Amino acid sequence: MSRDVTLEHVTIRFGSHTAVDDAHLTIRSGEFFSFLGPSGCGKTTLLRCVSGFLEPTEGRVLIGGEDMRGVGPNRRPTALIFQNLALFPLMSVAENIAFALEVRGVGRQARRKRAVELLELIALPHVGDKKVYELSGGQRQRVAIARALAAEPQILLLDEPLSALDLKLRQHMRSELRAIQRRVGLTFIYITHDQGEALTMSDRVAVMSEGRIEQVDEPLAVYDHPKTSFVASFVGETNVLPATVTGRDGTDVTLQTDGGLIVQGFAVGRRQYRAGERCQVFVRPEQIKVAPPEPGPNRLAARVLAEEFEGNLRHVSLAVGGSVGGSGGAPAVGALAVGGQPLRMSVVNDGSLPPLQPDAALTVTFDPSVASVLPEGPLARA
Amino acid sequence: MSPNGIRVAFSRFFHRWGPGVGIFVTGSVALWIVLLIVLPQLAMFDASFRFNLPPAEIGGPRDLHTLSNYAALLLDGRGGINWLDLGVLGRTILAAVFVTILDLLLCYPIAFVLAHGTSGGRARLMVLGLIVPFWVNEILRAFAFRIIFGSSGVLNAVGLGLGLWAAPVDFIRQDVALYAGLTYTYLLLMIFPIYNAVEALDRNQIEAARDLGSPWWRVHWRIVIPVAKPGIASGATMVFMLTAGALAAPQILGGPSSLWFTQLIYQWFNEGGNWPRGSAYAVVLLLACILVTLLAMRVFKVRIGEIGR
Numbered sequence: 001m002s003r004d005v006t007l008e009h010v011t012i013r014f015g016s017h018t019a020v021d022d023a024h025l026t027i028r029s030g031e032f033f034s035f036l037g038p039s040g041c042g043k044t045t046l047l048r049c050v051s052g053f054l055e056p057t058e059g060r061v062l063i064g065g066e067d068m069r070g071v072g073p074n075r076r077p078t079a080l081i082f083q084n085l086a087l088f089p090l091m092s093v094a095e096n097i098a099f100a101l102e103v104r105g106v107g108r109q110a111r112r113k114r115a116v117e118l119l120e121l122i123a124l125p126h127v128g129d130k131k132v133y134e135l136s137g138g139q140r141q142r143v144a145i146a147r148a149l150a151a152e153p154q155i156l157l158l159d160e161p162l163s164a165l166d167l168k169l170r171q172h173m174r175s176e177l178r179a180i181q182r183r184v185g186l187t188f189i190y191i192t193h194d195q196g197e198a199l200t201m202s203d204r205v206a207v208m209s210e211g212r213i214e215q216v217d218e219p220l221a222v223y224d225h226p227k228t229s230f231v232a233s234f235v236g237e238t239n240v241l242p243a244t245v246t247g248r249d250g251t252d253v254t255l256q257t258d259g260g261l262i263v264q265g266f267a268v269g270r271r272q273y274r275a276g277e278r279c280q281v282f283v284r285p286e287q288i289k290v291a292p293p294e295p296g297p298n299r300l301a302a303r304v305l306a307e308e309f310e311g312n313l314r315h316v317s318l319a320v321g322g323s324v325g326g327s328g329g330a331p332a333v334g335a336l337a338v339g340g341q342p343l344r345m346s347v348v349n350d351g352s353l354p355p356l357q358p359d360a361a362l363t364v365t366f367d368p369s370v371a372s373v374l375p376e377g378p379l380a381r382a
Numbered sequence: 383m384s385p386n387g388i389r390v391a392f393s394r395f396f397h398r399w400g401p402g403v404g405i406f407v408t409g410s411v412a413l414w415i416v417l418l419i420v421l422p423q424l425a426m427f428d429a430s431f432r433f434n435l436p437p438a439e440i441g442g443p444r445d446l447h448t449l450s451n452y453a454a455l456l457l458d459g460r461g462g463i464n465w466l467d468l469g470v471l472g473r474t475i476l477a478a479v480f481v482t483i484l485d486l487l488l489c490y491p492i493a494f495v496l497a498h499g500t501s502g503g504r505a506r507l508m509v510l511g512l513i514v515p516f517w518v519n520e521i522l523r524a525f526a527f528r529i530i531f532g533s534s535g536v537l538n539a540v541g542l543g544l545g546l547w548a549a550p551v552d553f554i555r556q557d558v559a560l561y562a563g564l565t566y567t568y569l570l571l572m573i574f575p576i577y578n579a580v581e582a583l584d585r586n587q588i589e590a591a592r593d594l595g596s597p598w599w600r601v602h603w604r605i606v607i608p609v610a611k612p613g614i615a616s617g618a619t620m621v622f623m624l625t626a627g628a629l630a631a632p633q634i635l636g637g638p639s640s641l642w643f644t645q646l647i648y649q650w651f652n653e654g655g656n657w658p659r660g661s662a663y664a665v666v667l668l669l670a671c672i673l674v675t676l677l678a679m680r681v682f683k684v685r686i687g688e689i690g691r
Contacts, residue, residue, distance in 0.1 A: 086586035
């Protein structure tokens with residue numbers, strides 16, 4: 001059985017520092033929900049608040065509609081998987097897994113039986129009598145999950161549990177976690193600073209910055225339609241163009257970038273921009289294309305600065321000088337129009353684009369519908 | 383550690399610190415152990431098997447080995463058992479066990495709070511508060527306890543003033559002062575080993591146990607105490623040994639009816655002028671204490687290596 005979790009205007013302060021600022025959302029029963037944000041954004045604090053180690057300064061935490069104020073971590077229907085797993089080193093693997101049952105006074109035989117079942121579930125049937133230190137990182141990971149599941153929680157809370165693993169194992173554990181979640185059907189609340197983890201596993205993601213929840217959405221929406229500058233710059237690679245609004249037609253916005261380019265984008269959230277308003281335009285590297293010969297919007301004259309080859313993708317850095325059809329002519333190398341940063345273009349390595357020499361001139365373009373125009377706001381630090 | 387292991391450890395130590403430091407450290411430690419511990423104990427052990435002779439006859443024809451000193455402790459000389467002295471030995475050991483348990487009960491929570499309940503400034507203040515009273519020397523502290531627990535002392539004044547009891551209680555005759563004094567004297571020897579052991583415990587393990595449904599007592603029973611065990615073992619050993627061997631506190635705080643075994647030893651050495659007899663008593667005390675310690679280690683499944691941690 002799983003339950004939903006509701007945060008009702010939850011604010012958590014430590015002295016004068018506000019760690020979580022007015023978090024207000026509902027996590028659905030059986031959902032894989034992630035909190036994504038850089039370290040120090042308050043996501044772990046929020047998790048500790050749901051698990052019961054912290055009480056909110058303001059607001060309420062409801063689990064299955066019940067107010068959790070005053071209910072200690074040992075009496076909540078949640079189980080937390082710690083970042084360092086916190087397995088008990090002085091106990092065997094089976095004792096670790098059966099600890100929650102031992103607490104409830106379940107007999108030795110029944111505990112042993114349940115531990116064996118859970119070891120089957122995590123596909124480690126023969127490690128019950130081993131000590132924790134005899135296991136590999138990935139095995140410990142799964143034992144920690146089994147130990148939490150033994151408590152029969154309705155909500156499983158995971159605090160960056162994959163961060164200690166190497167890359168290959170991490171990617172493997174992602175699909176494994178998702179599979180376990182589907183099998184047991186529990187509500188999973190997952191904390192991570194790794195957007196890859198959040199986007200691949202989650203049903204929905206909440207992106208956090210400095211204690212505030214910036215956006216709650218499905219992974220695709222978070223990536224394709226970021227609602228704030230922070231989300232746009234934190235999730236995935238992107239080009240940021242500081243600009244000033246020159247005109248508007250519905251959600252289509254025309255802007256002049258600080259580098260003098262005239263570009264078109266769309267107003268996120270149908271925001272009504274006024275001419276002269278400051279804003280930022282976000283375009284993902286994979287949305288920048290080599291322009292076809294026929295005319296269209298957002299055609300930019302560029303020069304190749306450098307190319308990085310990454311197997312499936314080619315990353316090209318471009319100096320962009322002007323909008324083609326306007327002042328014309330290829331820009332001088334070094335004349336960077338994109339907020340002092342080169343414009344980055346990612347191309348799938350399918351042979352369609354011939355090798356690019358440094359200094360080569362080309363025209364690039366992007367569709368106005370993928371250029372998110374957002375009011376000027378703080379960006380995620382690289 | 384195997385002899386080979388010790389050799390490797392020594393050569394590493396010399397390699398790391400150079401011959402100067404190596405010779406100084408190993409030399410001074412060896413000197414300390416041999417000169418101040420092993421030789422005196424051996425001398426006392428030997429003396430315990432000799433007659434109490436005037437200086438002129440030492441080394442003479444009458445200076446023979448004998449078991450009479452041990453016999454004097456065990457037998458009363460009239461064919462019976464010397465219940466008086468053996469009783470004092472038994473009571474001393476029991477009292478030392480009692481003080482050790484009392485110290486453990488007091489110090490485990492203090493050590494735990496120190497390691498996991500406070501941080502920074504408050505923890506430093508707590509440690510300071512624990513250490514500073516020990517700047518006052520032991521005799522003075524014992525007399526302070528007399529003042530607190532005496533029949534016209536502070537505790538009686540408060541108790542009588544608040545109407546908690548009607549007539550002055552003789553805490554000294556009841557040995558309350560003695561147990562309190564001994565318990566206090568060896569507090570730090572219990573706190574710091576436990577603190578050391580518990581401090582290494584990952585806080586997340588405590589929280590994990592809580593999160594899995596554990597009430598507080600079980601968190602301690604299953605998670606904290608197993609980690610604290612080596613610290614408890616070394617603290618308990620020290621407190622027990624030193625309490626059983628204490629002299630000043632029993633001398634000053636002991637009631638008229640309670641004699642500490644060390645006081646008997648002291649009497650044989652000083653007032654009785656019988657060093658061999660005193661030596662025999664001291665050897666018996668040492669062996670009894672070692673026996674009790676080994677027994678306790680067996681019962682609580684502590685290995686000797688853990689105490690050194």
